[in-house]
């Protein structure tokens with residue numbers, strides 16, 4: 001029985017174009033100054049991590065390359081999250097979620113399902129994103145937030161850890177994502193899965209997993225509260 005829905009963000013609840021064309025350019029503009037901030041311990045730690053993975057390289061250049069490739073690197077995600085805070089708090093950024101998302105999340109939550117986020121975006125940026133959406137503050141709908149500090153999204157062990165942290169058996173969790181390798185990892189850990197194949201994101205359907213074009217179809221396919 002499904003007790004918790006675990007949701008990816010980019011390509012699942014939020015168009016990839018919003019991340020690529022709005023959030024990344026905002027972070028790219030703020031990064032050169034941020035990365036020189038030697039007083040912020042999170043920045044110092046992120047720079048130290050970059051120095052370990054890319055010794056002798058310019059940390060700004062490393063981050064810019066990661067962003068160009070949409071690489072899910074933890075130090076980049078930490079730094080981007082710091083830049084986005086100002087944008088969300090001053091109203092420059094507002095998450096334009098897929099329109100089917102807020103009503104479905106509310107119906108699932110009101111119907112007794114627990115909701116949690118698992119995204120490569122840092123936990124502070126997940127909370128900002130759901131705190132400042134075009135449809136208002138949705139953070140109270142979620143009782144768990146997980147990011148790369150739990151482990152990579154293509155690693156089955158991460159999903160085992162999330163199930164344990166939520167106090168649930170893996171089979172009681174439904175994981176929603178657009179990325180086939182993430183779904184395969186969750187499936188390997190024993191979770192139920194469904195791929196969001198959003199036409200706007202031109203997602204390629206992945207073999208061996210159920211598909212849905214939006215959360216309404218997920219509701220129907222898995223008999224979730226409507």
Ligand SMILES: CSCCC(=O)C(=O)COP(=O)(O)O
Pocket residue numbers: 008009010011019023072080118119120121122125126129153
């Ligand atoms: C608060 S998430 C911002 C988008 C982002 O940076 C990202 O990497 C999303 O990746 P996901 O795992 O949600 O596909």
Ligand SMILES: [Mg+2]
Pocket residue numbers: 008009010011012177178179
């Ligand atoms: Mg995604």
